[in-house]
Amino acid sequence: MTGSILEGKTAVIYGGGGSIGAAVATEFARQGARVFVAGRTRAVLDTVVDAISAAGGRAEAAVVDALDQAAVEAHLDHVVTTAGGVDVSFNLVTRGDVQGVPLTAMAPADLLRAVDNGLLSALHTAGGAARRMAVKGSGVILHLNSGSGGGAMPGMGSTGPADAATETFMRYLAAENGPQGVRVCGIWTAGVAETLTKEKLAAVAGDQAPPDPQVALDAIAAMSVLRRNPRLADIASTAAFLASDGAAGLTGTMVNVSAGLVLR
Numbered sequence: 063m064t065g066s067i068l069e070g071k072t073a074v075i076y077g078g079g080g081s082i083g084a085a086v087a088t089e090f091a092r093q094g095a096r097v098f099v100a101g102r103t104r105a106v107l108d109t110v111v112d113a114i115s116a117a118g119g120r121a122e123a124a125v126v127d128a129l130d131q132a133a134v135e136a137h138l139d140h141v142v143t144t145a146g147g148v149d150v151s152f153n154l155v156t157r158g159d160v161q162g163v164p165l166t167a168m169a170p171a172d173l174l175r176a177v178d179n180g181l182l183s184a185l186h187t188a189g190g191a192a193r194r195m196a197v198k199g200s201g202v203i204l205h206l207n208s209g210s211g212g213g214a215m216p217g218m219g220s221t222g223p224a225d226a227a228t229e230t231f232m233r234y235l236a237a238e239n240g241p242q243g244v245r246v247c248g249i250w251t252a253g254v255a256e257t258l259t260k261e262k263l264a265a266v267a268g269d270q271a272p273p274d275p276q277v278a279l280d281a282i283a284a285m286s287v288l289r290r291n292p293r294l295a296d297i298a299s300t301a302a303f304l305a306s307d308g309a310a311g312l313t314g315t316m317v318n319v320s321a322g323l324v325l326r
Contacts, residue, residue, distance in 0.1 A: 066093065066094050067093045067094070067302060067303070067306040067307075067308060068090055068093040068094045068095035068150075068302060068305060068306055069093070069094030069095075070094065071094070071095045071096070071149040071150055071305070072095065072096045072097075072098070072141065072145040072146070072147060072148055072149050072150070073087075073090045073095045073096070073097050073098070073148075073149065073150035073151070073152065073305065074097075074098045074100060074137075074138070074141055074148055074150070074151050074152070074187075074191065075087050075090070075097060075098070075099050075100065075152045075154065076100045076101065076126070076128045076151075076152065076153045076154060076155050076183065076187050077100075077101055077128070077153065077154035077155040077156065078097075078099025078100055078101050078107060078110055078123070078154070079099065079101040079103055079106030079107045079109070079110055080101070080106075080154060080156070081254070081256060081257040081294065082154050082206070082254065082257060082294060082297055082298075083099065083101070083110075083152075083154040084099075084109075084110045084113075085294035085295070085297065085298040086152060086154070086297065086298045086301050086302075087099050087110055087114065087121065088110070088113065088114055088117075088119075088298070089295075089298035089299060089301070089302050090150070090298075090301075090302060090305065091114045091117070091119030091120060091121055092117070092119060093302050093306075095120075095149075095150065095305075096120045096121075096145055097114065097119070097120065097121040097122070098121070098122050098123075098124065098137075098141050098145075099111060099121060099122070099123050099124075100123075100124050100125075100126035100128070100137060101123075101125070101126065101155070102125060102126075102127055103125075104123065104125050107123035107124070107125070108123050110123070111123045122144075124137050124140070128153065128155045128182075128183040128186055128187050129179060129182050129183055129186070130186075131185075131186045131190075134186040134187055134190050135186075135190055138190045138191065138194060142194060147194065147195075147198055148191050148194050148195060148201060149195075149200070149201055149202065149305075150201070150202045150203075150204065150305045151187055151188060151190075151191035151201070151202075151203050151204070152203075152204040152205070152206075152301065152305075153183055153184055153187045153188060153204075153205055153206075154206060155179070155183050156179075157175070157176040157179040157180045157183075157224055158175040158176055158179055159175075159176040159219065159220050159221045159224060160172040160173075160175070160176070160219045160220050161217060161218055161219040161220075161221055162217055162219065163217075163219050164216075164217075165219070168219060168220070172219070172220060173219075173220045173223065174220075175220065176220040176221065176223070176224035177220065177223050177224045177227050179224075180224045180225075180227060180228040181227055181228060181231055184205065184228050184231055184232065184235075185231070188203045188205070188232065188235055188246070189235075191203055192235065192239045192242075192244050195239075195242070195243070195244045196239060196242035196243070196244060198243075199242060199243040200243040200244070201243070201244045201245070202244070202245045202246075202247065202304065202305045202309075203232070203235065203239075203244065203245070203246045203247075204246075204247055204248065204249070204301055204304055204305065205228060205229075205232050205246075205247075205248045205249075206248060206249045206250075206251065206297070207224075207225040207228060207229060207248065207250065208221060208225055208250065208251065208252040208320075208324075209225065209250035209251075209252065209316070209318070209320060209323070209324035209326075210222040210225045210226075210252075211223075211225035211226030211227075211228075211229050211230075212226070212326060213324070229248060229316070232246050232248055232314075233246075233314050236313045236314035237314065240313055240314070245309075245310075245312065245313040246313055246314060247304045247309070247312055247313060247314075247315060247316070247317065248315070248316040248317070249297060249300055249301060249304070249316065249317050249319050250316050250317070250318045250319060250320050250324050251292050251296075251297055251319045251320050252282065252292070252320050252323050252324070253278070253279060253282030253283070253286075253291045253292065253320075253323065254291065254292050254293065254294060254297065255279060255291040255292070255293050255294075256293065256294050257294070258275040258278055258279055259275055279291050282323060283321075285323055286320065286321040286322045286323040287321070287322025287323075287325065288321040288322045289321075290321050291321060292319050292320060292321045296319050296321075297319055300317055300319050304317065
């Protein structure tokens, strides 16, 4: 693999078998990082690792449920023992968001699922990483959401509250762990071109999902200032920069990779 901005760094990516997780893991490895991809489905994780290894990168897969604190802690201990430490942690696990249902008609469980899963997975993964990073005085914790936490678009369901809760948690994490040399940064994105499938849209929006994912992509692009959808490469390259020493002055902030869907 070519690249160098993450040379010598060790990164743990939760949800590493998903579209965004795989793209980030691949870019991190291309930039020199040793990557540990974690998730709940061994087969998809192995596919990511095999592709990275075939390209000359270093990667390892592990089945880890980010909602299981003991499992996260055990895996982080393994990473530290194997690689000498944790330099980057990125949580990209799915939360179980529900959209397309008015809040006044939403079941409590559907509202709270995304909020609870987002906060708990952040607490376990980012919290565990921060404790280990503090020991050596450096590290980067990354997170991602749609930017809906500061918006008010009807039909976003549990996504807005979940985004707001996790983003606030991460901002406070940055404040508490900055003195120990730990940076915390996030990425806003939405409507990523390669990630919207009919199945994923149906899982989030149910009967309100468009029959053709391209319809959703076109609608999102039309609302974006740049009149296009963000792509996986946009997110992966931004994440690599945020994880690198080139972003050493950034913490407690979000980087907007929404192609202008979000403006703030």
